[in-house]
Amino acid sequence: MADMAAAWEPVPRSRTFELVLARIEEQILAGRLRVGDRLPPERELVDMLGVSRAAVREALRVLEAQGVLRSRVGTGPSSGTVIAAMPDAGLTQLLRLHIALANFPMGDVVEARATLERASARLAAQLVTEDGLERIRDPLLRMDDASLPREHFNDCDTDFHVAIAEAGGNRLMADMTIAVRNAVRHTLLTVFNKLDDWEKVASRLRAEHHAIYEAIAAGDTEAAGDLVEAHVRGFHQDIVKKIMDGADPAAP
């Protein structure tokens, strides 16, 4: 992890709060702190962990920002700092930032999308409900409107893939799929805006989306997975790669 230079950098002021973070994480991973449980008061944490009040406060603030803790005001039995079910938004935001900053090669991101979306589409074909199908169909039909601006097309495209990820009913798979799909949203919009033959590309995407929808609606697991994988890989190979190779190489 640390290279030689980093090993000699001054110890950051905030070192102790990371120890507090680690202690709280241990309790959560061991199942001793669960969603809805109250954290011991600041004072007690200071005593138990032998650290400063400032370090405890800093750690609590970070966990709050991550969505691990929630403060409830008041004096009743439900007041105080409780362990919260982390909102999916927090995870997908961090994964999105991580993908943007880690500057993963586009090929790695495409591989991850192909893997996750293939698996999600297979689950969707097996488990989708009437309601879930409707949520996939809605952005699908909106993309059929030829006058839709590219930016809105991109939004609907994201919604379509997110709805498929959610239709399988596996929240963890869906969270990862959505985070990776969202991470490429900006790149895809850049590509859409640079295309000279936008109408031709949009037609191709529409046809592929409809075929994917039909396979999921028909409960055809193999076709749904194969079509999504081919859609993700083909679009990047034939369209994104060509545009990006001539464009900003540092874009995520």
Next chain:
Amino acid sequence: MADMAAAWEPVPRSRTFELVLARIEEQILAGRLRVGDRLPPERELVDMLGVSRAAVREALRVLEAQGVLRSRVGTGPSSGTVIAAMPDAGLTQLLRLHIALANFPMGDVVEARATLERASARLAAQLVTEDGLERIRDPLLRMDDASLPREHFNDCDTDFHVAIAEAGGNRLMADMTIAVRNAVRHTLLTVFNKLDDWEKVASRLRAEHHAIYEAIAAGDTEAAGDLVEAHVRGFHQDIVKKIMDGADPAAP
């Protein structure tokens, strides 16, 4: 997201810092702030965003804790707050916590593991180097020692799966695979410790691990993927599920 009760909760003191976070995230996702870039000084952020200095400081502290920012002390050209490549540890820690707290059904986690590890093993069979093979072989051979305590067996088992995830050379896929594998580490150890027929189970795991290793070493993509998927699903179906059904239902 918010239910009715939550909608009427008092606005947390810290609301503005989230706006600051969102602004900085926008700059990163749009590619205007990249790894190594310096963030404008606190003062300037206060002016540009029209928020209090406290809100800016809070946001910076959260981003530092997430690994998005790094402070460099001193007065030279490399001092100040710079955008850092987020360490993988930060992402896997958050994903681990998220999985523990979201309390995903075990079946969802197994499905995610099967999907990610199948894909990782296929990549490994295609791309592994001599060095990568050695890193897979090392924990494999350590698990052959019948006197290895269960806890160490579990550590080696984790190392084995992590080495396969890394052998494919796709950092994003590896990060997600590792986070999900680490999230079940505690559950698996609990299961290992409860087994009456530990030696029989360990023999089965050893045989499956060796077969996976041979397929990767032989570059057999199909076999490597199929064997890992069967290993993950079979172990949970035949062993973990039986033990967990009679045990702590809230364990992740």
